Amino acid sequence: MKKIIITTFQRAHNYGAMLQALALQNILEKRGFDVRFLDYKDVNIEAPYRLFPLRGKKGIEALKTVLRSVRYIGPNLIRRHRFFTFQKEKLHLEKKKTDFFADYYITGSDQVWNTDITNGLSDIYTLNFGKKDIKRISYGASIGKGELSVEEQIVFRSKLQYIDSISVREETAKRLLEQIFPNKHISVVLDPTLLLERKEWENLLEGVKTQKNKKYILAYMVEENQEFRKIARDLEEKTGYPIFHFEKKNFGKNVKSCYTTGVLEFVEYIKNAEYVVTTSFHATVFSIIFNKKFWIIPHEITGSRVIDLVNSLELSNRIVNTLDMFLKVNYNEDINYERVERILDIKRQQSLQWLENEVKAKDE
Known part of the structure; x- marks a missing residue:
């Protein structure tokens, strides 16, 4: 071998x-x-x-x-x-x-x-x-x-x-x-x-347990970004869904910290979310794999990574740099994942x- x-x-x-x-x-x-x-x-x-x-x-x-x-x-x-x-x-x-x-x-x-x-x-x-x-x-x-x-x-x-x-x-x-x-x-x-295709990730997640019976917004930030928090809170106000996030401390009511979450549990949280708001490349990746409604606030320094990814999959409309931009879009807009899957395959x-x-x- x-x-x-x-x-x-x-x-x-x-x-x-x-x-x-x-x-x-x-x-x-x-x-x-x-x-x-x-x-x-x-x-x-x-x-x-x-x-x-x-x-x-x-x-x-x-x-x-x-x-x-x-x-x-x-x-x-x-x-x-x-x-x-x-x-x-x-x-x-x-x-x-x-x-x-x-x-x-x-x-x-x-x-x-x-x-x-x-x-x-x-x-x-x-x-x-x-x-x-x-x-x-x-x-x-x-x-x-x-x-x-x-x-x-x-x-x-x-x-x-x-x-x-x-x-x-x-x-x-x-x-x-x-x-x-x-x-x-x-x-x-x-x-x-x-x-790895969706089914392969689901096999790797077998036995992993997180929140499955409750609708929530998954918010994952890899750099300090106030616009990210504003967008997550606006989405929470519009939907009534709680925010699950990965910071050490909560940033308001109806917010739950998942800071101690394990690696595969992180993927499971994305899989079961109703919406994803993120500055992260890999949170975007798994949002796409599991066909989530997601919104990206690109990382200020390393944002070219995620911008290149969504551009290549014709998903550039999921980028919102500020709350003002987010307020101008339909937060509940569906994504044509059949087209995305064809390109991705x-x-x-x-x-x-x-x-x-x-x-x-x-x-x-």
Whole structure:
């Protein structure tokens, strides 16, 4: 059995990071590979999820962070435990010291090439390790922003030159890399979570229990955004449905925090929601998979990811940047998911074909 080592954000206590890793592992294992995640401990990725996230903070700011962390120590411990359990039980980690032996190296998906997150391009996420004759590919790597400085372009040119086949998740990333590598073919593929069809996700959710007998609005925010809260509250007023959200504290009446929710439970909450309001790429993905009525407030910095996705599926009308924009749309407007599914199925088959062309389970 051929072996694949993947580098990604397998230690981030982030729902999207965990779910894209699970999906790519699932897809490759079904095709006969031994799949392992290089269990690289990246301080840049892990720091925001520590019990006391003090990195880069001093004095009064550090003291305030400690006091806030102590206040939520109970929920934080529960949440950490659920993420660690998911990592241990669902992801196949290369725990021991490794000689990096594998038939293929893959980096991705997720924002592995977002230098703002990784504090520069890491050798781990650009596959600059191991024997030179091992094939290196990126699957659905994301840069997470719309522009690269001249200095960043130089680093990208140096770090990515030894990757044999490059695929990215967004058209924006493709455009940026084509400027750096004009003679290299750059492909755009789906995020791994979209490679699995709805039925496959439902099988993975078997036995997962959340709120199923109550109508609610699922609100998931990955950055502070007052317009997001205003839109969620306006939708709550119009429908009378409670808001289920994932912040540590509630932001009003008829609101329930699901902060300690586990990874697969997060997906189940989206599956059972009446409406979804989000700033998140992966909450948008699962809203599409489960045919939800959803509204997106794109992330201020990394919003190109979700904008490219909805544009590719002819869903750009689901973007509302402000409450004023939301008030001008029909909040209850149906989505033509038959059309979306047709487009998505074509892109899914193209992405799977790209992957199968690049990694072969058997020698030809």
